[in-house]
Amino acid sequence: MTVTIRDIAEVAGVSIGTVSRALKNQRGLSDETRRQVRQVARELGYDPTRLRAGKARRLVFMVHRQHSSFSQHPFFAQVMHGVEEACRGFGVVPTVLSAGPADPVRELLRLHEPDALMAAGYFETELVDVLRGMELPLALVDLWQPGCPSVNPDNEQGGYLATRHLLGRGHRRIAYLAGSLAHFSIRERERGYRRALYDAGMLADPDLEVTSPPGMSTADGAEAAMRQLLKLRRRPDAVFAYNDTAALAAIRVCQQAGLRVPEDIAFVGFDDIPEAAYGAIGLTTLRVDKEALGRTGVELVMQGEQMPQELVLPVELVLRASAPAAGAGG
Numbered sequence: 001m002t003v004t005i006r007d008i009a010e011v012a013g014v015s016i017g018t019v020s021r022a023l024k025n026q027r028g029l030s031d032e033t034r035r036q037v038r039q040v041a042r043e044l045g046y047d048p049t050r051l052r053a054g055k056a057r058r059l060v061f062m063v064h065r066q067h068s069s070f071s072q073h074p075f076f077a078q079v080m081h082g083v084e085e086a087c088r089g090f091g092v093v094p095t096v097l098s099a100g101p102a103d104p105v106r107e108l109l110r111l112h113e114p115d116a117l118m119a120a121g122y123f124e125t126e127l128v129d130v131l132r133g134m135e136l137p138l139a140l141v142d143l144w145q146p147g148c149p150s151v152n153p154d155n156e157q158g159g160y161l162a163t164r165h166l167l168g169r170g171h172r173r174i175a176y177l178a179g180s181l182a183h184f185s186i187r188e189r190e191r192g193y194r195r196a197l198y199d200a201g202m203l204a205d206p207d208l209e210v211t212s213p214p215g216m217s218t219a220d221g222a223e224a225a226m227r228q229l230l231k232l233r234r235r236p237d238a239v240f241a242y243n244d245t246a247a248l249a250a251i252r253v254c255q256q257a258g259l260r261v262p263e264d265i266a267f268v269g270f271d272d273i274p275e276a277a278y279g280a281i282g283l284t285t286l287r288v289d290k291e292a293l294g295r296t297g298v299e300l301v302m303q304g305e306q307m308p309q310e311l312v313l314p315v316e317l318v319l320r321a322s323a324p325a326a327g328a329g330g
Helices: 005-012 016-023 031-044 074-090 105-112 125-133 155-168 184-199 218-230 244-256 274-278 290-306
Strands: 058-064 093-099 116-120 138-141 150-153 174-178 209-211 238-241 266-268 285-287 310-313 316-318
Touching: 005 016, 005 031, 016 031, 058 074, 058 105, 074 093, 074 116, 074 290, 093 105, 105 125, 116 125, 116 290, 125 138, 138 290, 150 155, 150 184, 150 290, 155 174, 155 184, 155 238, 155 266, 155 285, 155 316, 174 184, 174 218, 174 244, 209 218, 218 238, 218 244, 238 244, 244 266, 244 274, 290 310
Parallel strands: 058 093, 058 116, 116 138, 138 150, 150 310, 174 209, 174 238, 238 266
Antiparallel strands: 285 316
């Protein structure tokens, strides 16, 4: 027999509204009452997913505190556009919350009184565990953890296409400029990079795989990593950077060193942010449909098990001046 929130309310000796608020981790209750209700719910075998997105009215879109400036991280601004569009269709109100591992995430979320959650981009495992513990519908965007609904661009295939394109142009010392490999997307892009080298009969050179120093902004970290590459006795003749902001920063370092792009060194980025097309040198990159990521994330939250729980969206190689088609110069 299906357990209802009315059953929980009767056993716990509280109102139905109190049960609903406790199961949604909303504010207005003492921690003792919240723990009591949730304990009764577990003992009765209540399925918390019954209080799911079919009745959702508020969705919290979360980004990591280090990505909270959308002007510096336009990728997430475009994902948010897709979230807003999908939320209008479902009649849901989205709000934005930035948080890091040192923040009181549960308390911050209760201020928003969410019915559903989305987390976009990198988050520490312990923070995702906190979100899962809220027992609200949750979807990850550009992030993956086992057993959690998620939607990601095809990061590995994108890394493969980027590296294969550079190989096709005749480059043989191709570097991978990475951010923190704690990021799922960055690890997957590296897998694609290595797979393309392997398929071409080449071994990855550890000297050509560099990581931005921790604690720096994306641009500053990429500049530092690029300077490291230029100090090699045999510098790279091409670079696949983990995202466009890093690629554009690395290009600036090369130009300051007197290198010509793409004649002396070619570049491929990832994401296709607006600056990739409109910079001084057009950046070859992997186009990600960022708004589609946001829309699909909302659909995962709202439609639950009606959808596949791990979705991968295709990416597209876009050729520009930093690494044009073979024979097109450079």
